[in-house]
Every structure is written in structure tokens, then in C-alpha cells.
Amino acid sequence: MSDIGRPENGGELRRRLRQQQLISAFGREALRGPDLDGLLQDAAQAASDGLGTSLAKVLQHIPAENCLLIVAGVGWGEDVVGVVRFGTDLASPAGFALRTGAPVISNHLGGEGRFRTPQLMVDHGVRRAVNVLIRGEAGAPAFGVLEVDSRDEGEEFSDSDVDFLQALANVVGLAIDRDRDRRDRDLLTREAHHRVKNSLQIAQTLLRLQLREVEDPEARVQLEQAARRIMTIGAVHERLFSGPAIGQVAVATYLRGLIEDLRSSLGVGEGGRPLALEVTPASETAIWDGDRVTTLGLVVTELVTNAFKYGRDGVVVRLDIAALDGAGVLVVEDGGDGPPEGYDQVKGRGLGMRILNTLLRGGGLVAERPTDGRFRFVATLSPAPPPAA
Structure with a gap:
């Protein structure tokens, strides 16, 4: 025993x-x-x-x-x-x-x-x-x-x-x-995003330099819009490491920075047409991954640029992420008349509208003319995919 x-x-x-x-x-x-x-x-x-x-x-x-x-x-x-x-x-x-x-x-x-x-x-x-x-x-x-x-x-x-x-x-x-392995992966990820951000900044700088050589008004508009799109993506990479975890972005903070960038690039100055951002309380704490925030930023950039191009008075950007199970509802409102009655934005032939229709697959884009006389686009971003089992 x-x-x-x-x-x-x-x-x-x-x-x-x-x-x-x-x-x-x-x-x-x-x-x-x-x-x-x-x-x-x-x-x-x-x-x-x-x-x-x-x-x-x-x-x-x-x-x-x-x-x-x-x-x-x-x-x-x-x-x-x-x-x-x-x-x-x-x-x-x-x-x-x-x-x-x-x-x-x-x-x-x-x-x-x-x-x-x-x-x-x-x-x-x-x-x-x-x-x-x-x-x-x-x-x-x-x-x-x-x-x-x-x-x-x-x-x-x-x-x-x-x-x-x-x-x-x-x-x-x-x-x-x-x-240790996680920290090593994080370091490599940070380095990769840093390189991407630098590349985007170089591309934006080259477009700005090209603008100085272009006299055709329409070509200048296209180059300016391309530069803004690159700026929007670059801003996401700038903030990918300021969120609660690598690759996660505080949506409201990102949008506030993007609105400031758009004010500068669109030439919105004191005494000019105002550009305002309204964020619902529930949206203040929203954290999205880099892909979803990139989509959101590009949609905002396209709609705000369009509003300043065709609208009147000021432009209001309103974000509500609490609606539709976290899908995200974005309203861009201006004082213009908007597209003509019967206009089908899904069939729009402009580059900006084609970009929006691609970005908003799984969501949607609706043109509204409320009784207050202010035209607005309401964009619905698709909800985040469920976590892997």
C-alpha cells in the first residue's frame, strides 16, 4: 500500500x-x-x-x-x-x-x-x-x-x-x-498602418501639386475630390491606434476631426456657409473597426462635398448609431433644392453617386424633402457582422 x-x-x-x-x-x-x-x-x-x-x-x-x-x-x-x-x-x-x-x-x-x-x-x-x-x-x-x-x-x-x-x-x-506575441503583432500592425498612412499622405500631396498645374475647372474639381477621398482614408489610419484597442476607432471623435478637415479643404471660413456636426448621445460611445469607419468617412465626404456644391446656406451632418441595431443612420442636410423630382440616385451616373451606391450596399441612400424646405440625404450603413462563433 x-x-x-x-x-x-x-x-x-x-x-x-x-x-x-x-x-x-x-x-x-x-x-x-x-x-x-x-x-x-x-x-x-x-x-x-x-x-x-x-x-x-x-x-x-x-x-x-x-x-x-x-x-x-x-x-x-x-x-x-x-x-x-x-x-x-x-x-x-x-x-x-x-x-x-x-x-x-x-x-x-x-x-x-x-x-x-x-x-x-x-x-x-x-x-x-x-x-x-x-x-x-x-x-x-x-x-x-x-x-x-x-x-x-x-x-x-x-x-x-x-x-x-x-x-x-x-x-x-x-x-x-x-x-509577448500579441505585442509583437501589434508592433507589426502599427508599422504597417504607419506606412499606409505615409503613402496616403504622399498621394494626397501629389494630387495637390498636380492641382497647381491644371487649369480646366472640371479637372480641378475631380482632383480636389480625389484628394479629399484620400484624406478621409488617411484620417482613419491616423486614428486606428487612438481607440480602446488596435484597429478600433471612436466614431464620434473621428467624425469631428473629419469635419474639421472638410471645413479646411472646402474653404469653409468665418462668415461663409457653416458646416455643423450633430452626434446623438448613444453615438458618442460607438466604437467601430477601421473598415466600417472608412466607409462612414467616405460617405460623409461625398455627401458633404455634394451639399456644398449644389446646396445653399449651411450644411448639417447628423449621426445616429443607436438606430437600426447599430447599423448607423447618417443625415446630411442642406438648404438646397436637391435633385429634381423623380431623380433616382441609385441610377445616378456621377462618380460620387456611383461611389455612394457601392459603399452603401447592404444599407441604403434616400433623398428626402421635408416640409421645412431643407433637402437631405439619409444614408443607412449596414450593421456590423456578428462576432465569429
């Missing part, structure tokens, strides 16, 4: 089962992809619970400072986490684990001849400690050390406790690898 099956080892069995439950729960939490700081704190809590102590900490290796910084912990004061640093030399228990990769068990810190006891642990009455290395993929620098401390001289830390801690540390290492 094995030792673990003996009655006197019932407590030991319960302890190991509890540790397995903690590892399983922690692994599920890590798979959900929480932020790394929160995951490190959860690791410290699981380590503390699994070894039945009130003190645990995660130390991150800071190569530039040649130290181990406490970045998460349980049982320590607010002036410890993010502040206290340990040495990385072999005389430090955590430093030994970092340098050698081997776990460290010290069940009698006061009588240790191998290591010195850090002052923080002396101040907290720590008598026993166990450390394991946190490492991600092979060949990558170690992240740091997971450590559990105890103030009592009760049951000694064992090799089974090391196995439990190492299992937790391995899950942390996988999460760190994933976080």
Missing part, C-alpha cells in the same frame, strides 16, 4: 487535490486572456492558497537594473509591490533560482548558510521560503521567480510543493509568451 493511501496521509491527499484544483482553475483563467498584471496577481493568490500561507509574490527580472522587482503579491503592504527589489546574485534565494533555473527550498532561513535573508522577509518574520523559475518558451529570457513564504515553522515545504508551484509558474510562462 502506498504512503498516499494511508489514513495518516489523508491531509496530504486533500492538500494535493486542492493544489490540482487551483492549477486547473488558474489555467482556465489564463486561457480567458486577462491582462498580464491581473494574471500575475492571481498566480500569487493561487500559490498562497495552495501552500496554506499568507505570503506569496511574483518577482520580475529587470535586466537593466540587475534586480528582481516584486510586481504582484499576497500579504504584503502597498509599499512593497512595485517598489521593493531583490538582488539577483547567488546569495539571494530568488536570485539563485533565477541564475540556475533550479527551485529553492529553504525551510530554516534563520539558520541558512547558503543564502542571506532579504530584509523585507526579516521584517515580516518569514522563516521558510520556496522559489521556482518563471520561464516562457525555450531560449527566451526568464521572466522572473514565483515565491511563497511562511512565518511559521510548521510542516516543511516539500518537493511536491515545488511541483505545484512550478506548474503555476509554467502557466504564467505560457501567458507571458502569448502576451
Whole structure:
């Protein structure tokens, strides 16, 4: 009969089962992809619970400072986490684990001849400690050390406790690898969008230079409109990284910037025809992906340019994203007469109208003449696709 099956080892069995439950729960939490700081704190809590102590900490290796910084912990004061640093030399228990990769068990810190006891642990009455290395993929620098401390001289830390801690540390290492991969992808994405933005700016500059050489009025109008379209797309790339996540854009903020750009490009000055933007409260918090915002911006650009070309008085752009299940309803209103009665904008032959009909597939464009005498186009943008299952 094995030792673990003996009655006197019932407590030991319960302890190991509890540790397995903690590892399983922690692994599920890590798979959900929480932020790394929160995951490190959860690791410290699981380590503390699994070894039945009130003190645990995660130390991150800071190569530039040649130290181990406490970045998460349980049982320590607010002036410890993010502040206290340990040495990385072999005389430090955590430093030994970092340098050698081997776990460290010290069940009698006061009588240790191998290591010195850090002052923080002396101040907290720590008598026993166990450390394991946190490492991600092979060949990558170690992240740091997971450590559990105890103030009592009760049951000694064992090799089974090391196995439990190492299992937790391995899950942390996988999460760190994933976080590093995400940051690398984000960096590449930012670089790609930066290059696209620069290319669009060059294209817009070339069109502006070409305008100086063109005398034909119609050709100048076409070049100006092309430059505005490029400006609209470039503005999306400018804001792709100012939203809550990469590739996500705050719609209202983007539209306000676009309206200012259109004021400049259309020559709307003080005393001239005003250009105003109205955003419903629900639309203020709308976040769209880059593709949808690009479509919205191009629709706004085409309709506002058209309103200034054919309308009278001022132009009002109104956005309501709360309607139609988030589809987005855009109203561009001016004081003009609009197209002649019976005009079918779907069959419009102008480049601008053809662009609008292409952009608004899945939505729609309707010309309205309300009783207040102000003509308006009402554009409905198609709703965002449902998230992948």
C-alpha cells in the first residue's frame, strides 16, 4: 500500500487535490486572456492558497537594473509591490533560482548558510521560503521567480510543493509568451498602418501639386475630390491606434476631426456657409473597426462635398448609431433644392453617386424633402457582422 493511501496521509491527499484544483482553475483563467498584471496577481493568490500561507509574490527580472522587482503579491503592504527589489546574485534565494533555473527550498532561513535573508522577509518574520523559475518558451529570457513564504515553522515545504508551484509558474510562462506575441503583432500592425498612412499622405500631396498645374475647372474639381477621398482614408489610419484597442476607432471623435478637415479643404471660413456636426448621445460611445469607419468617412465626404456644391446656406451632418441595431443612420442636410423630382440616385451616373451606391450596399441612400424646405440625404450603413462563433 502506498504512503498516499494511508489514513495518516489523508491531509496530504486533500492538500494535493486542492493544489490540482487551483492549477486547473488558474489555467482556465489564463486561457480567458486577462491582462498580464491581473494574471500575475492571481498566480500569487493561487500559490498562497495552495501552500496554506499568507505570503506569496511574483518577482520580475529587470535586466537593466540587475534586480528582481516584486510586481504582484499576497500579504504584503502597498509599499512593497512595485517598489521593493531583490538582488539577483547567488546569495539571494530568488536570485539563485533565477541564475540556475533550479527551485529553492529553504525551510530554516534563520539558520541558512547558503543564502542571506532579504530584509523585507526579516521584517515580516518569514522563516521558510520556496522559489521556482518563471520561464516562457525555450531560449527566451526568464521572466522572473514565483515565491511563497511562511512565518511559521510548521510542516516543511516539500518537493511536491515545488511541483505545484512550478506548474503555476509554467502557466504564467505560457501567458507571458502569448502576451509577448500579441505585442509583437501589434508592433507589426502599427508599422504597417504607419506606412499606409505615409503613402496616403504622399498621394494626397501629389494630387495637390498636380492641382497647381491644371487649369480646366472640371479637372480641378475631380482632383480636389480625389484628394479629399484620400484624406478621409488617411484620417482613419491616423486614428486606428487612438481607440480602446488596435484597429478600433471612436466614431464620434473621428467624425469631428473629419469635419474639421472638410471645413479646411472646402474653404469653409468665418462668415461663409457653416458646416455643423450633430452626434446623438448613444453615438458618442460607438466604437467601430477601421473598415466600417472608412466607409462612414467616405460617405460623409461625398455627401458633404455634394451639399456644398449644389446646396445653399449651411450644411448639417447628423449621426445616429443607436438606430437600426447599430447599423448607423447618417443625415446630411442642406438648404438646397436637391435633385429634381423623380431623380433616382441609385441610377445616378456621377462618380460620387456611383461611389455612394457601392459603399452603401447592404444599407441604403434616400433623398428626402421635408416640409421645412431643407433637402437631405439619409444614408443607412449596414450593421456590423456578428462576432465569429
